[in-house]
Amino acid sequence: MSTSLEQMLDFARQIAYEAGQITLQYFQRGVTVERKVDESPVTIADRAAERHLRAMIQAAYPDHAVLGEEDGLSGSEHATYRWVLDPIDGTKSFVRGVPLYGVLIGLLREGEPVLGVIHLPALAETVAAAQGLGCFWNNQPCRVSSISTLRESLVVGTTAHDYERYAKEAAFQRILARAALFRTWGDCYGYVLVATGRAEVALDPAMNVWDAAALLPILTEAGGTYTDWQGTPTIYNHEGIGSNKHVLPELLALISGEEQV
Incomplete structure (x- = not known):
């Protein structure tokens, strides 16, 4: 698959959406919460979403590395591209049934962040950007505010x-x-x-x-x-x-x- 940022951004949007759909299967369903070593919460939804993201990336870009919150680093430490995953950012919100959680996908090129996607499954919102391509909110260009104080x-x-x-x-x-x-x-x-x-x-x-x-x-x-x-x-x-x-x-x-x- 092409390593143009535009095509990788489309790919990242799609798999973020798919992972988000996985999380919604467990959202507001009384999911069991486990505790990691650092006492932060984790659920079956976190793990299932990350497994999906990893599988899709490894199938499409087998020479890329993947770093995820739940399963660590796979692939070469010296890979040019490294995908960085947080399958549920805001697990504490997720387990309380609050919709302000998201699927995060970042892409590093030689260690530099060049692409990002935030998909908010319960709100049906996605913000996505790649270096030099602009930022998009539900596929429409978006900008920060002009407030100055x-x-x-x-x-x-x-x-x-x-x-x-x-x-x-x-x-x-x-x-x-x-x-x-x-x-x-x-x-x-x-x-x-x-x-x-x-x-x-x-x-x-x-x-x-x-x-x-x-x-x-x-x-x-x-x-x-x-x-x-x-x-x-x-x-x-x-x-x-x-x-x-x-x-x-x-x-x-x-x-x-x-x-x-």
């Missing part, structure tokens, strides 16, 4: 507590005090809101690479940014901020303490 901004976050565990509590409180509105519409859904112009900032004090790989190309192609809390565009620093770009300097000044509320 935090005092006008909607800030969303996966959590409203535990920032002190990551030495971010003071920065978080400064952001809260400045923002027009804060809501805990988190996990991948928060970044979908930023990419589609419905929120200005999404915050996560802790991230894994499978949480982040799809986000950087999506937000960049939508005209925004995905960075760590120091403003570096990376998926590897175990933390994340999505923004509409316009409010990022103000946000970073608050985080560093250079600017006070």
Whole structure:
């Protein structure tokens, strides 16, 4: 199969949808929850969706590597392309019957994120992007908002507590005090809101690479940014901020303490 980004994006959209349909078979059905070593939840839906994604990728691109949250790395560590999968981003929402969860597919080329898909099965929404091709929300072009100040901004976050565990509590409180509105519409859904112009900032004090790989190309192609809390565009620093770009300097000044509320 072709390795053009456009064709790989179409492929990723399709398999994200298929994996999402698998998750819906278990959604709001009282699925059994297990605990991983780190105490995070996992269900049969996570595992079944990831197995499907892996099988489809390995059949279409046998020379590509695959890294998934549930089953780790398969294929060569030195492969040019590596698919990065989170079959259910927002498992805690999923197990409570809340529809704000998504299937995440990212693609790295020589370690650089170049393609991302977020499919929200229970909401029937998909946001997809690839480097140089733009960002699309349900197949229509989408952009971040043009709001330029935090005092006008909607800030969303996966959590409203535990920032002190990551030495971010003071920065978080400064952001809260400045923002027009804060809501805990988190996990991948928060970044979908930023990419589609419905929120200005999404915050996560802790991230894994499978949480982040799809986000950087999506937000960049939508005209925004995905960075760590120091403003570096990376998926590897175990933390994340999505923004509409316009409010990022103000946000970073608050985080560093250079600017006070």
